[in-house]
Amino acid sequence: MALEFSPEKKKEVDWAISRYPNKQAAMLPVLHIAQYQFGYISNEVMELVARTLELPVNRVQDVVTFYTMYNKQPVGKYHIQVCHTLACGINGAAQVVNYLEEKCGVKCGEGISKDGKFSIVKAECLGSCGTAPMMQVNDDYYEGLTKAKIDELVNKWKSE
Amino acid sequence: MPLVKIDSQEVEIGKNETVFNAAKRVGIDIPFYCYHPGLKIVASCRMCLVDMVGAPKLVPACSTTVPELPEAKKIEGKFDAVIFTDNEKVKTARRAVLEFLLLNHPIDCPICDKAGECKLQDYSFEHGNDASRFVEIKRVPQKKDLGPSIFLYTSRCIMCSRCVRFTEEISGTEELKVTYRGWHAEIDVAPEKPLNNKMMGNVVDLCPVGCLIDKHERFEGRVWNFVHTDSICPGCSKGCNTTLDTMKHQKLNLEELVDQVYRIRPRENMTVNQWWICDDGRYHLETDKKKTRIMVPHVKQGSKLAEVSWAEALSVSLQKIKAVSTKEVALIGSPYASNEENYLLGKLARLLGTGLDVSKPIYGDTQTFKTDKNPYPFTIESEKAPNYRGAKTTLSLTDSQLDKTIADKKVVIMLGSHNVELKSKPETLIVIGSFEDAVTAQADVLLPAALFTETSGTYTNKDGAVQKFNRAINALGESKAIWQILVELASGLGQSWYYENVGDVAKEMIENVNAYKTLELDKLYPQFSTLNEQMVV
Ligand code: SF4
Ligand code: SF4
Ligand code: FES
Numbered sequence: 001m002a003l004e005f006s007p008e009k010k011k012e013v014d015w016a017i018s019r020y021p022n023k024q025a026a027m028l029p030v031l032h033i034a035q036y037q038f039g040y041i042s043n044e045v046m047e048l049v050a051r052t053l054e055l056p057v058n059r060v061q062d063v064v065t066f067y068t069m070y071n072k073q074p075v076g077k078y079h080i081q082v083c084h085t086l087a088c089g090i091n092g093a094a095q096v097v098n099y100l101e102e103k104c105g106v107k108c109g110e111g112i113s114k115d116g117k118f119s120i121v122k123a124e125c126l127g128s129c130g131t132a133p134m135m136q137v138n139d140d141y142y143e144g145l146t147k148a149k150i151d152e153l154v155n156k157w158k159s160e
Numbered sequence: 161m162p163l164v165k166i167d168s169q170e171v172e173i174g175k176n177e178t179v180f181n182a183a184k185r186v187g188i189d190i191p192f193y194c195y196h197p198g199l200k201i202v203a204s205c206r207m208c209l210v211d212m213v214g215a216p217k218l219v220p221a222c223s224t225t226v227p228e229l230p231e232a233k234k235i236e237g238k239f240d241a242v243i244f245t246d247n248e249k250v251k252t253a254r255r256a257v258l259e260f261l262l263l264n265h266p267i268d269c270p271i272c273d274k275a276g277e278c279k280l281q282d283y284s285f286e287h288g289n290d291a292s293r294f295v296e297i298k299r300v301p302q303k304k305d306l307g308p309s310i311f312l313y314t315s316r317c318i319m320c321s322r323c324v325r326f327t328e329e330i331s332g333t334e335e336l337k338v339t340y341r342g343w344h345a346e347i348d349v350a351p352e353k354p355l356n357n358k359m360m361g362n363v364v365d366l367c368p369v370g371c372l373i374d375k376h377e378r379f380e381g382r383v384w385n386f387v388h389t390d391s392i393c394p395g396c397s398k399g400c401n402t403t404l405d406t407m408k409h410q411k412l413n414l415e416e417l418v419d420q421v422y423r424i425r426p427r428e429n430m431t432v433n434q435w436w437i438c439d440d441g442r443y444h445l446e447t448d449k450k451k452t453r454i455m456v457p458h459v460k461q462g463s464k465l466a467e468v469s470w471a472e473a474l475s476v477s478l479q480k481i482k483a484v485s486t487k488e489v490a491l492i493g494s495p496y497a498s499n500e501e502n503y504l505l506g507k508l509a510r511l512l513g514t515g516l517d518v519s520k521p522i523y524g525d526t527q528t529f530k531t532d533k534n535p536y537p538f539t540i541e542s543e544k545a546p547n548y549r550g551a552k553t554t555l556s557l558t559d560s561q562l563d564k565t566i567a568d569k570k571v572v573i574m575l576g577s578h579n580v581e582l583k584s585k586p587e588t589l590i591v592i593g594s595f596e597d598a599v600t601a602q603a604d605v606l607l608p609a610a611l612f613t614e615t616s617g618t619y620t621n622k623d624g625a626v627q628k629f630n631r632a633i634n635a636l637g638e639s640k641a642i643w644q645i646l647v648e649l650a651s652g653l654g655q656s657w658y659y660e661n662v663g664d665v666a667k668e669m670i671e672n673v674n675a676y677k678t679l680e681l682d683k684l685y686p687q688f689s690t691l692n693e694q695m696v697v
Contacts, residue, residue: 043351056334057350057353058334058335058336058337058349058350058353059334059337061337061339061350062337062338062339065339065340065341066340066341
């Protein structure tokens with residue numbers, strides 16, 4: 001069956017569309033709304049968005065593949081994006097990634113951990129250089145990372 | 161109008177005219193990739209950068225227009241812009257653009273079908289560096305199958321996006337898109353939505369490099385061996401202008417050289433087909449290959465058609481015609497034959513006082529490609545013959561009434577054979593045709609006729625444009641041009657006609673057919689060259 005937006009997301013979609021002069025212009029916000037509902041942008045989701053915005057599905061794919069912030073693959077409940085641009089890189093982003101891989105039981109960029117909770121990717125500058133190293137988990141920033149801090153966070157999420 | 165100086169030339173430039181266009185008008189060629197006159201301007205390739213005095217950096221010629229300056233601000237007292245297309249700054253920029261394009265480009269030229277007509281080759285030679293500074297490992301994406309007739313050699317792409325814009329703006333089918341970005345950008349189709357429409361062949365012509373390759377033509381020939389001939393597509397009554405690329409083709413183990421049409425390409429004609437042709441026309445000869453060509457004259461002996469010599473076939477035909485009164489003979493023209501050929505047939509019929517008619521063309525699907533971005537919708541006509549209007553005009557007929565015309569006739573001579581339905585078979589049926597079909601199977605005499613690639617003539621399209629097609633290759637087997645066959649028949653019937661070539665026939669036709677009085681012979685049949693001229697009647 002073709003996917004649909006939930007009634008509440010539908011409202012958000014309509015609101016997003018109403019803010020622009022034409023439907024096509026609402027592509028980015030609508031894709032974000034879709035990502036919140038479905039977790040990642042599958043082909044079916046692209047078709048849904050295309051239908052909603054009255055565009056050929058190709059135009060949607062075009063945009064989705066252009067931006068790295070749309071997940072093209074399923075992600076874990078906690079999608080961890082570790083900044084690895086200069087400031088974080090100097091301050092140990094590589095060690096952060098290694099330690100996270102070890103703790104969460106999933107390799108960076110290789111899908112979801114067995115318990116379905118974690119996925120890890122490297123991200124380009126997230127604009128929080130002053131508190132490097134840092135990571136973004138779903139919508140939240142965790143900054144000034146240390147081993148202890150990561151232990152605390154991951155253990156909390158694991159026990160949930 | 162703004163006045164600009166381009167290099168050393170003064171040019172008046174239109175209000176919305178681009179620098180690129182103005183330069184072209186005065187013979188200055190600016191290199192380009194993403195620009196195409198039929199597509200929207202995106203100015204993404206940066207190959208056309210030029211130096212405009214006063215601009216903070218180089219500007220793309222393909223998208224830059226020049227506004228008129230107030231009198232006091234004019235440069236050198238009179239110019240609205242001063243542009244250099246060939247100074248050191250521009251040359252350095254071109255070298256840099258080409259260096260970028262070549263970073264990941266494979267050195268495929270020896271096996272690439274585009275080699276010889278590739279813009280990347282040409283510009284690298286003209287504007288590029290002689291050696292690469294890139295020592296890293298190249299990215300090598302694999303070739304992709306985009307659909308029934310096209311491959312994408314991904315690594316050769318220079319991301320000009322012409323192909324994508326074609327499917328968006330011209331065909332409106334939107335199959336192609338750019339996926340990912342930067343270093344990883346690739347042209348692609350959506351899963352399970354292959355590039356498959358009746359205009360798709362055009363993207364291969366559009367691609368400035370050898371990235372999009374036609375499966376029908378891949379590895380079949382090298383472009384520098386081709387001879388180009390202006391032609392007209394016989395696929396439907398639209399009459400698209402085409403170029404036939406032909407090649408002498410050496411058959412394995414045979415000494416003999418066979419002429420072969422290797423590909424059919426669109427030829428620009430703004431009033432008829434703009435820059436495009438449909439795939440029916442492009443692969444016309446592929447379809448022909450599936451039919452059986454009539455190579456030699458045949459005469460019915462007993463119940464079977466037997467191969468005979470031209471002399472015998474003609475004498476049998478003449479015997480049959482002479483055996484009945486001329487009232488019992490009918491000559492049938494064809495919407496697949498040229499104006500000249502139909503004209504001669506009509507002339508013969510009137511001289512002898514026989515019946516005269518034209519057969520109906522085949523009708524098929526019509527399809528229109530149109531989008532709101534394209535001012536020239538492209539329609540593939542349902543009338544699948546190039547010259548129905550022309551045949552009717554030259555024969556002064558308003559419509560085909562074949563059954564009525566041949567009802568009481570004993571001998572019927574038909575031009576062309578395209579599965580015309582005959583209600584009753586006349587006593588003697590003489591067919592001058594190229595391919596075997598239901599009609600030729602019933603024929604008593606079969607005279608092999610040359611195809612449109614093997615003879616010259618004119619077609620009149622549905623809008624009345626008389627357009628010339630030219631002989632590109634030798635007639636196959638023993639086939640002859642229809643007009644020559646008609647001349648031989650006429651001389652056997654006591655008419656002494658003399659035409660040196662089909663141009664002579666055209667000259668007489670223009671004098672005698674009222675509708676064609678305004679045609680200018682030397683434009684249609686210039687003595688030494690072929691022009692693309694077309695005239696509307
Ligand atoms: S495939 Fe050819 S036409 Fe299409 S973007 Fe690449 S180079 Fe341009
Ligand atoms: S539209 Fe008609 S004339 Fe033009 S290429 Fe197609 S078949 Fe030939
Ligand atoms: S031709 Fe002008 S930028 Fe591509």
